[in-house]
Amino acid sequence: MTAGRIGLVAWHVFKESVRDRVLYAIGAFALLLVTASVVFSQLTAGQDLKIMKDFGLATIELAGALMSVFIGVGLVAREIDRRSIFALLAKPLPRWEFVVGKYLGLVLTITVNVWAMAAALYLALGYQWWVAPLGLRASWPAPALDLRLLIVLLMITLELALLTAVALFFSTFSSSGLISVVLTVGIFIAGLLSADLRGFNDIVDAPVLGSLVVAVGWIVPAFSSFDVKAQVVHGLPLGAGFLLHTIGYAVAYSVSAVGAAVLVFRSREFK
Amino acid sequence: MANAVTTEGLTKDFRAGFWRARPHRALDRLTIEIPVGGVFGLLGPNGAGKSTTLKILVNLLWPTAGRADVLGCPPGDVSARRRLGFLPEHPTFYDHLTAEELLMYFAGLFGHAPADRRKRASRLLDLVGIGADRRRLIRSYSKGMVQRVGVAQALVNDPELVILDEPMSGLDPVGRRDVRELILSLRDEGRTILFSSHILSDAELLCSRVGILAKGRLVASGSLSDLTAARSESSGEGWEVVATGLDAPAADRLTARARRATCIAPGRYSFALPPEARPEPLVAEIAEAGGAVVSVQPLRTSLEDVFMERISQ
Amino acid sequence: MSAGRRPTAFGVLAVAGGLAVAAATLYARDTRYPPPPVTERMLYMTSGSVASRIMLSFDSLAADVYWIRTIQHYGRDRKSGRRTGRFELLQPLLDLTTSLDPHFTTAYHFGAIFLAMAPPDGPGRADQAIALLEKGLRASPDRWLYAHGIGFVHYWHTGDFLAAAEWFERAARMPRAPSWIGPLAATTRAQGGNRAGARQILQDLLESREAYIRQAAERLRLQLQALDAIDELQRAVDEHEADTGRYPSAWIELVRAGALPGIPLDPTGVPFAYDPATHLVSLGRGSPLSPLPQGLTGR
Numbered sequence: 001m002t003a004g005r006i007g008l009v010a011w012h013v014f015k016e017s018v019r020d021r022v023l024y025a026i027g028a029f030a031l032l033l034v035t036a037s038v039v040f041s042q043l044t045a046g047q048d049l050k051i052m053k054d055f056g057l058a059t060i061e062l063a064g065a066l067m068s069v070f071i072g073v074g075l076v077a078r079e080i081d082r083r084s085i086f087a088l089l090a091k092p093l094p095r096w097e098f099v100v101g102k103y104l105g106l107v108l109t110i111t112v113n114v115w116a117m118a119a120a121l122y123l124a125l126g127y128q129w130w131v132a133p134l135g136l137r138a139s140w141p142a143p144a145l146d147l148r149l150l151i152v153l154l155m156i157t158l159e160l161a162l163l164t165a166v167a168l169f170f171s172t173f174s175s176s177g178l179i180s181v182v183l184t185v186g187i188f189i190a191g192l193l194s195a196d197l198r199g200f201n202d203i204v205d206a207p208v209l210g211s212l213v214v215a216v217g218w219i220v221p222a223f224s225s226f227d228v229k230a231q232v233v234h235g236l237p238l239g240a241g242f243l244l245h246t247i248g249y250a251v252a253y254s255v256s257a258v259g260a261a262v263l264v265f266r267s268r269e270f271k
Numbered sequence: 272m273a274n275a276v277t278t279e280g281l282t283k284d285f286r287a288g289f290w291r292a293r294p295h296r297a298l299d300r301l302t303i304e305i306p307v308g309g310v311f312g313l314l315g316p317n318g319a320g321k322s323t324t325l326k327i328l329v330n331l332l333w334p335t336a337g338r339a340d341v342l343g344c345p346p347g348d349v350s351a352r353r354r355l356g357f358l359p360e361h362p363t364f365y366d367h368l369t370a371e372e373l374l375m376y377f378a379g380l381f382g383h384a385p386a387d388r389r390k391r392a393s394r395l396l397d398l399v400g401i402g403a404d405r406r407r408l409i410r411s412y413s414k415g416m417v418q419r420v421g422v423a424q425a426l427v428n429d430p431e432l433v434i435l436d437e438p439m440s441g442l443d444p445v446g447r448r449d450v451r452e453l454i455l456s457l458r459d460e461g462r463t464i465l466f467s468s469h470i471l472s473d474a475e476l477l478c479s480r481v482g483i484l485a486k487g488r489l490v491a492s493g494s495l496s497d498l499t500a501a502r503s504e505s506s507g508e509g510w511e512v513v514a515t516g517l518d519a520p521a522a523d524r525l526t527a528r529a530r531r532a533t534c535i536a537p538g539r540y541s542f543a544l545p546p547e548a549r550p551e552p553l554v555a556e557i558a559e560a561g562g563a564v565v566s567v568q569p570l571r572t573s574l575e576d577v578f579m580e581r582i583s584q
Numbered sequence: 585m586s587a588g589r590r591p592t593a594f595g596v597l598a599v600a601g602g603l604a605v606a607a608a609t610l611y612a613r614d615t616r617y618p619p620p621p622v623t624e625r626m627l628y629m630t631s632g633s634v635a636s637r638i639m640l641s642f643d644s645l646a647a648d649v650y651w652i653r654t655i656q657h658y659g660r661d662r663k664s665g666r667r668t669g670r671f672e673l674l675q676p677l678l679d680l681t682t683s684l685d686p687h688f689t690t691a692y693h694f695g696a697i698f699l700a701m702a703p704p705d706g707p708g709r710a711d712q713a714i715a716l717l718e719k720g721l722r723a724s725p726d727r728w729l730y731a732h733g734i735g736f737v738h739y740w741h742t743g744d745f746l747a748a749a750e751w752f753e754r755a756a757r758m759p760r761a762p763s764w765i766g767p768l769a770a771t772t773r774a775q776g777g778n779r780a781g782a783r784q785i786l787q788d789l790l791e792s793r794e795a796y797i798r799q800a801a802e803r804l805r806l807q808l809q810a811l812d813a814i815d816e817l818q819r820a821v822d823e824h825e826a827d828t829g830r831y832p833s834a835w836i837e838l839v840r841a842g843a844l845p846g847i848p849l850d851p852t853g854v855p856f857a858y859d860p861a862t863h864l865v866s867l868g869r870g871s872p873l874s875p876l877p878q879g880l881t882g883r
Contacts, residue, residue, distance in 0.1 A: 001382065008379045012365070019367045082363050087424055090329040090357035091380045092349045196656070218607050225610060231619055238619065245613030249606050256602030263595045270331040271285070 005093055006101040013105025014112075017071055023113065026070075030063035030117050035124075049128055049144055056121040057152055057229050064114045064160045065188060072106055072167030073180040076265075080175050086270060096262045099172065103258050106164045111157055118153050148232045151243070158250035159226035163188060165257035166221060173264045190216070191223035221253050275432050275463040276305040276328060280337035283323050283487075297323045299487040300337065305465055305480070307431075310458050312474040313467040315484035316582060321467035322360050324484070325436050328465075329357045342432055353381070356425035360436040360467075362417060366410035370396055370420050373409065374427055381428045395423040400449055414441040422450060426457075433457060435466040439473055451477060475574045485582040499572040510544040513565040514557045521560040528553055543570065647685035650677055654691070655796075658698060662705065671707040674699060678716055686723035690794065692716060696733035697789075697800050700741045702875050705803075710741040731755035732765060736785055739777060740804070743879045749773035762788070777879040779808050806851040807873050811880060817848055817856060817865040831863045 017023055033055070079085040089098070122145060129137065129144035137144070166187055170180040190197070197217030225246065231238055281301040284294035298320040305311045313321045326332040327339055330346045344351040364373055374392035383391060396405045399419040404412070409420065418441050425433055438454070439447045454464055454477055468474055474481055475495070482492040491498060509530070515538055517525070522540050526532040529542035544550055550567050557564055654677040661671050678695045682688055698706045699713035714737055720730040735751035738744045752769035755761050768781050786808070789801035820843050825831045828841075835858055838844045848856045854871040858864075867874050 004382070005380055008376060012368075012376055016365065016367050083359065083361075084363045084365055086331060086359040087357065087362060087364060087377075087421070088380075089331060090352060090355075090359075091377060092352040093380050094349060219603070222610055225613075228619060239617055241617035242613060242619060245609055245617060249609040249613065252602055252606035252609055256599050256606060259595070259602060260599045263592075263599065267590055269333060270326065 002097060006097050006104065009093070009098060009101025010103075010105035010108060013075060013102055014108050016075075017106075017109040020071070023067065023071070023109075026063050026066050027113065027117070030059055031120060033059040033063075049125070049132075052125065052128060053121075053146075053149065054229060056124065057149070057156070060114060060117045060121065060153070061156050061159070063117065064110055064156060065163060067113060068106075068110055068160045068163040069167050069181060069184050069188070071109065072164045073171045073177055073184060075102055075106065075171065076168060077171040077175055077177045077180055080268075080270070081177070083270075089270070095266045099168070099262045099265050100258060103165060103168055103261075106168065107161050110160045110164060114153065114157055114160065118149075122149075146232070148238075151238060152229050152232050154243075155226040155228055155246065158247060159223055162221050162250050162254050162257070163191075163223065165254040165261070169257050169261040169264070172261045172268070187220060188223060190220045193224065194218075194220050194222040195224045221257075222249070225249065273306060274304045274340070275307045275342060276303070276465065277340040278303050278324075278337065279339075281324070281327065281334050281339055282336040283320070283327065283332065284335045297487050298327075298334075301484075301487075301489050302337075303482050303489060303492055305463065307463050308458070308461060309479040310454060310464040310466070310477045312478035312481040313465065313484065314469065314471065314474055314481055314578065315467075316469060318486075319484040320487040321469075321484055322436050323487075325357075325434055325465070325467060328434060329355070353428065354430055355432040355434060356428060356430035358421045358425040358433075358435045358438055361440065362421040364409050364417065364420060364424070366408060366412075369406050369408055370401060370412075370423070371405040373420065374424055377424050377427045391427060395426055396420075398426075399423045399453070415443060415446045418442055418446070418450075422453065430462065432463045432465065435464070437468060438466055439468060439470055447473070471574050471578055481574070483578060483581050485584075490581040490584060491577060495574065498577050499574065509546045509570045510548070510550040511566075511568045511570050512542045512544065512550050512553055512557070513539070513567075514542070514562040515539045515565055517557070517560060517562040521562065525553065525556060525560065528556065539565075647681050647688055647691075650681040650684065651688065651691055653677055654681060654694070658796075670703065671698075674707055675709065675712045675716070679719075682716065682719060682723075686720075689720075689727070689729065692720040692730055693733065693792075693797065694794075696730075696737060697797060700737045701800070702741070710737050713737045713741075726758050728755040728758035728761035728765070731758060732761075735769075735772075739772070739782065739785065740877050743777070743877075745772055745776040745879065748777070777877075779811060779880050782808055782877075782880050803873070804877075807876050808880070810850045810867060810871075810873050811876060813848065813850065814856065814865050814867070817858075820844060821858070821863060821865060825863070831860065832858070833860045834858065 036055075079088075089095070125144045132144075163184070167180070167184045170183045171177070174180045174183070194217045197213050197220070228238060278301050281298055282296070283298040284296050287293070287295040301320070301324060313324060315321050323332060327334055328341050328346050329352065333347075339346055341351040342354050368376065371389070371392045374395060375388040378388040378391050379385070393402065393405065396402045399422050401412075401416050401419050401423075404416065409417065412420065418438070422435070422438060425435065435454075438450055442450060451473065454466070457464055464477075466477075478495055480492070480494050481498065483490050512529075513535070517538055517540055522532060522534070525540075525542060528544075528548070530545050531543040533541045533543075535541055542553060544553060554564055554567065654674065657673050657677060658671065661674075675695075678691055678699070681691045682695075685691075695716040696713050699716065700706065700708070700710040702708040714734050717730045717733045717737075720727065724730070731751050732755040735748045735755060738748035738751065749769050749772040752765055752772060756766040756769055764784055768784055771778070771781055782804075786801050786805050789797055790805070792798055792801070820838060821832060824838055824841065824843060832838050832841075835844065835847050835855070839846060850856055850867060850871055850873060852872050854868040854873075857866050857868045859866070867876055
């Protein structure tokens with residue numbers, strides 16, 4: 001069954017990542033930063049909770065992005081390079097099922113890791129709440145254990161699912177892991193700046209160059225559009241329309257990227 | 272279905288480097304038929320196109336021209352891959368898995384139920400002789416063990432056609448014998464085995480039919496006996512008689528009878544007789560000359576002879 | 585489905601279609617459901633001294649980053665149609681930039697010109713501009729540019745010509761001050777503001793290396809031109825009254841009388857306004873040169 005095979009491929013991706021030491025290195029790094037945020041929060045009097053939320057969320061996003069890039073690129077490119085893919089592709093596994101299975105396994109891996117780090121952040125925030133006097137608690141614009149942080153985490157998960165799709169695409173056609181990493185990181189940075197790129201014409205008066213830059217800003221996956229950290233940390237409302245459209249964007253772009261990866265992979269030969 | 276595999280004018284060109292205009296022709300109009308049952312050996316020197324052919328059959332490469340049929344379907348058809356097993360050359364497998372996990376993974380891809388997968392895995396791993404190590408990570412396996420895992424994973428679906436690319440590579444003599452016996456037992460079960468090798472002695476022991484490739488072209492194909500017989504007819508069989516205790520003048524006299532005489536050691540000579548001549552008269556003359564016969568052997572054309580002759584054409 | 589040799593046209597179109605759908609969804613979201621703007625947009629370190637402690641040894645790099653954001657913020661707000669909160673982050677950003685790098689001359693210079701600019705081209709905060717320049721002088725007490733900048737703000741925006749003259753004098757005493765500042769200080773003290781002095785100040789700005797400073801100076805120059813034009817037009821109106829005994833009721837009368845070649849336009853192409861009740865010429869409503877600086881007499 002198609003679903004069964006895709007599920008098997010995905011499950012094995014997850015299994016491989018659990019046994020992969022890269023993951024633990026990144027996780028340790030994230031844990032370190034979340035701990036550091038407790039220290040930093042002491043530096044800015046009165047803004048400690050906000051700093052901790054900002055810093056913790058940014059750390060989770062950064063660590064998750066590193067995982068998406070390195071694991072996403074490594075997974076397919078490494079298999080092709082080491083030729084462990086030959087025996088697999090000689091099985092009755094259609095190539096598109098292979099790509100989709102890899103993608104879903106990666107998304108599962110990233111999601112589990114992001115939410116594990118989120119649990120750690122919530123623990124740290126809970127500790128802050130516990131030790132804070134009542135007066136200080138009342139002054140916070142948003143509660144310590146704010147459930148709306150989950151919205152930010154959802155956005156981060158969507159953003160990383162999109163980034164993983166991009167990483168997977170690059171690793172299907174480039175068998176050099178290094179090139180794939182560079183390209184993916186480049187697109188990620190461009191995507192983080194996509195709002196600025198789209199508004200380029202607002203700042204600069206150069207018609208031809210401006211239109212080109214704006215076009216790039218629309219084509220590149222808009223990673224900056226998932227950033228609602230500031231709104232949630234300040235306790236501002238986020239409507240259902242906003243959330244649904246964002247989810248729609250992430251899904252549409254991710255599906256397109258995975259589709260492109262399938263197209264490339266279906267035409268690859270293995271010498 | 273009479274043939275397990277048929278190819279017709281199968282051609283494969285590779286782009287040789289970014290700048291060269293002329294592609295490298297790895298396979299040139301290969302037309303071959305591999306009947307069901309029996310063991311077929313695809314032989315040739317390194318770079319002859321053996322791996323290329325096998326990869327085309329399992330859809331890892333696509334032909335530039337010509338067509339191929341695997342178990343009655345084109346190689347791109349998933350149903351062909353359902354009934355065959357493939358062992359790639361110099362295989363590597365996911366080394367973060369154990370052998371048992373790998374086989375269960377592959378068994379799952381064929382649609383076997385979870386309970387069935389473990390049984391299958393155990394049975395196959397025992398069959399190839401690494402049942403005791405099945406729960407260790409493949410990362411820790413020696414080259415020979417990896418090769419055995421490779422053979423096992425090629426059999427996970429009880430295939431009608433087993434395609435093995437250099438199955439003996441990396442194996443010690445014990446391993447090679449085990450694989451040889453495995454191949455023969457698979458043949459006895461009625462499966463078709465297609466393997467590629469550049470080790471001719473294995474082919475001689477295993478194959479009922481062979482195909483010889485050189486520089487992408489098929490230079491010989493047919494049953495082993497036909498090929499060697501054909502050569503014997505053209506270049507002849509004969510006899511080889513080895514004798515000791517002969518002095519030089521006696522040897523010179525005896526040489527006149529033989530086609531060729533070689534001095535192996537002082538007093539020890541090897542005489543090659545043409546096929547029409549019987550060895551008995553020479554034996555008698557050796558005895559008369561005071562020598563002792565060490566051995567009398569029929570000279571059979573070996574596969575190696577056929578091979579060397581054909582690839583140099 | 586078996587693997588083909590080339591991606592099919594259908595496949596490529598499907599992927600492109602998917603990307604188009606994605607872009608359309610994003611566009612719909614940003615226009616119909618934009619996320620609420622954060623009033624402390626992007627700054628959670630409003631205190632410059634905290635910022636420099638956190639930035640540790642990367643002060644000047646951080647200053648550069650905040651400088652870039654200053655420019656972006658200015659550019660974006662200038663082009664957007666926002667009515668409320670325009671340029672509200674300009675002062676905090678400049679404050680951060682100059683705290684991280686107290687010798688960031690360009691930032692002070694920029695602040696001097698743009699912080700004081702009246703809406704809609706700036707926040708219209710001459711006091712913030714002066715405060716910023718005074719901060720610069722505390723870090724570099726010998727910079728004639730900062731003292732001159734404070735004088736400039738008084739000259740163009742607050743109309744306090746006495747203060748302007750004092751600051752020009754101070755600037756003239758500082759090392760490497762250009763030669764024209766001394767005389768400028770003298771005439772300002774003697775006569776108050778005049779356009780000749782203003783033109784002199786502008787000359788320096790028009791030669792600046794920074795494009796946006798040149799643009800701002802160009803605009804100021806056009807304002808001076810408009811002031812000159814208004815004087816001339818006022819003269820034409822008064823002459824018409826002297827000749828005909830009546831003030832004109834509209835520009836067209838002066839055109840018919842041959843006093844003017846056509847409806848008078850300001851340097852940006854907006855017609856000047858003439859109020860028949862008060863007989864006064866002024867800048868046309870909606871002219872981008874509005875509001876004109878006060879107190880600059882003469883030519």
